[in-house]
Amino acid sequence: MSNNNLPVFNSNQVRILIVDDEPPIRKLVARALEPEGYEICFASDGEEAFSILLESFFDIVITDIVMPKMDGTELIKKIAEYLPADVIAMTGRIDEYSYDHIVGAGACDFVQKPFGPGEILLRVKRVLRERQLKEDLLKSHKELAQSQKFESLGQLSAGIAHEINTPIQYIADNVAFIKDSFQDLNEILSHLKSLSGSARNDSPGPSLPDQIRSMLNMDDLEYMAEEMPKAIDQTLEGIRNIRNIVKAMKDFAHxxxxxxxxxxxxxxxxxxxxxxxxxxxxxxxxxxxxxxxxxxxxxxxxxxxxxxxxxxxxxxxxxxxxxxxxxxxxxxxxxxxxxxxxxxxxxxxxxxxxxxxxxxxxxxxxxxxxxxxxxxxxxxxxxxxxxxxxxxxxxxxxxxxxxxxxxxxxxxxxxxxx
Ligand SMILES: Nc1ncnc2c1ncn2[C@@H]1O[C@H](COP(=O)(O)OP(=O)(O)OP(=O)(O)O)[C@@H](O)[C@H]1O
Ligand SMILES: [Mg+2]
Missing domain, CATH: 3.30.565.10 (Histidine kinase-like ATPase, C-terminal domain)
Structure with a gap:
């Protein structure tokens, strides 16, 4: 069933659907609520109400229980399953059985007939207050979740920074070692150069090979020859690691x-x-x-x-x-x-x-x-x-x-x- 006669609602206003097969009851409820400025719509049985609800959003449904076609309990169950509206039931007689029945089906409140206008208004206000509280709670939960998400992202990025800092540390150490070693080698080279220019085999003093031998500290040279390739490999490895981390971060985030x-x-x-x-x-x-x-x-x-x-x-x-x-x-x-x-x-x-x-x-x-x-x-x-x-x-x-x-x-x- 299509409801082309639905009122056009102002999106900020509270919307209430009143469902009862007896027009005087619908009017009574409407009269109690209209002065508050709520938007009101009517349905005369559960079936009509549900089809209206499928087409338009309502905050609250106030429904009778005993009605033709679809009764109130069935309507309450359907709303609880599919829709965001809160339901207040109006019922002639509340005993333990009907209470379990109505609240068990998903209504959040009920009012016993006959009731006065003040009573129904009070229930509506209470339900609206609870809705607001729930909304506020959800909002603050979402904000909290969002801020914790940033926090955990922050924690992760501290870890990533650590992962990058470790190779940077040994790259820095290795490059310092390579630099020192290069300076030593450079000195040796320039000595060798000056020796080869000035020394002759018949000159007095130690022979050329002896001079070279005494100049070269063999232990140092061996150490450098062994350690420099390692330091270079480790440095390249560290750079590869950093490149992988940065690439993973980039691919991950974007x-x-x-x-x-x-x-x-x-x-x-x-x-x-x-x-x-x-x-x-x-x-x-x-x-x-x-x-x-x-x-x-x-x-x-x-x-x-x-x-x-x-x-x-x-x-x-x-x-x-x-x-x-x-x-x-x-x-x-x-x-x-x-x-x-x-x-x-x-x-x-x-x-x-x-x-x-x-x-x-x-x-x-x-x-x-x-x-x-x-x-x-x-x-x-x-x-x-x-x-x-x-x-x-x-x-x-x-x-x-x-x-x-x-x-x-x-x-x-x-x-x-x-
Ligand atoms: N591998 C696992 N072993 C044991 N318990 C787990 C495991 N994975 C999840 N859980 C349990 O499930 C709960 C929910 O996990 P979920 O990933 O949804 O949230 P969280 O890890 O607590 O927080 P968040 O993922 O939002 O940082 C966890 O708090 C934990 O109790
Ligand atoms: Mg988790």
Whole structure:
């Protein structure tokens, strides 16, 4: 049914739908509420109300229970399942049964008939106050989550800075050593040059080979000959490391595309491992078991980068928790990729503390966390699920054993190029 006669609402006004098969009751309720400036609309049964609700947003629905077509309880259930409106039920008789029935179906309040205008207004105001409180809470939760996200990004960047600083430190030491050695060699060279110009075999004093031998401190030269190539190799290695970190950061933060593109997931995983290195390297060895023949996945790389990063950081935290009650010095994090039929599977395993039975069903809930403030906001797995399931039509599951570890499996559909 289409409702072309719906009023056009002012978006800032509170909107209330009054549902009752008896026109006098509808009028009574409307008269009580209109002076407050609320926008009012009417329906005479549950069916009509639900179709109006599907077409237009309402803050509150005030509904009778016993009505033709769809009754109030059915309407309340449907609203609770699909719509954001709060429901106040109007009912002739409230006993324990009908209370359970109405509130169990999802109404947030009820008023017993007959009621006066003041009473219904009070209920509406209370519901509106609660809505506002909920909205404020959600807003502050979001702000908090956002600020904690920045905080954790900040923590990660401190780790990345550390990862870059370490090679910079030994590059600096090595270059200083190479510089000193070069100066020494240069001095020797210039001595040799002057000797070859002035010395003759028949001149008095030590012979030319003796002069050269005494000038050269053989130990020093041997040391330089041995150490300089090492210092040069190490320096090049350090520069390579820094280049990899910077590239991983760049690819990670700006994968270049915001939509789905064919992507080398192995490379995404390597990048996530590099930029999170400081989070796990002291507590775990990270093993990459990546299928080098893995087909490219048709996905949004920026979103999946975020998922892999969160799974690695979670694994690191779980291992670190387990080490507190273990004698072993380090745990293990393993990431395996493989093609499984028409799926690409990424498995992230850890030898961490495992997920306790009583929180297994909650870990994907937004804001569910067992970590202290600053360490986790409880968004990682909620985002991971939404990215994998909603945005990529994939699956995310886990297997866990307490005290032994956890494996998260991500499966993405294999979409072959045309
Ligand atoms: N590998 C794991 N081992 C054990 N528990 C885990 C593991 N991964 C997640 N959990 C549990 O699930 C909870 C939710 O994880 P999620 O990644 O959503 O949030 P978080 O890590 O607490 O915070 P955030 O990811 O927002 O920084 C964690 O607090 C932890 O209790
Ligand atoms: Mg997390």
């Amino acid at each position: 994968p270049g595309k915001t939509e789905h593109v064919y992507t080398d997931l192995n490379q995404c995983i390597k990048n996530a491992a590099i930029i999170s290195k400081n989070e796990w390297k002291y507590i775990a060895d990270l093993v990459l078991d990546l299928d080098e023949t893995l087909p490219e996945a048709f996905c949004n790389p920026g979103e999946l980068n975020q998922v892999f990063l969160n799974l690695i950081i979670n694994a690191g935290h779980a291992v670190s928790d387990q080490l507190k009650c273990d004698s072993s010095p380090k745990g293990k994090i393993k990431i395996k990729t493989q093609k499984l039929g028409n799926w690409i599977e990424i498995a992230v395993s850890d030898t961490g503390a495992g997920i306790p039975e009583d929180i297994k069903s909650k870990i994907f809930n937004p804001f569910f966390t067992t970590k202290e403030i600053g360490k986790g906001t409880g968004q990682g797995l909620a985002i991971a699920r939404s990215v994998v399931v909603d945005r990529h039509k994939g699956e995310i599951e886990f297997e866990t054993a307490q005290g032994k570890g956890t494996t998260f499996f991500i499966r993405l559909p294999l979409i072959t190029r045309e």
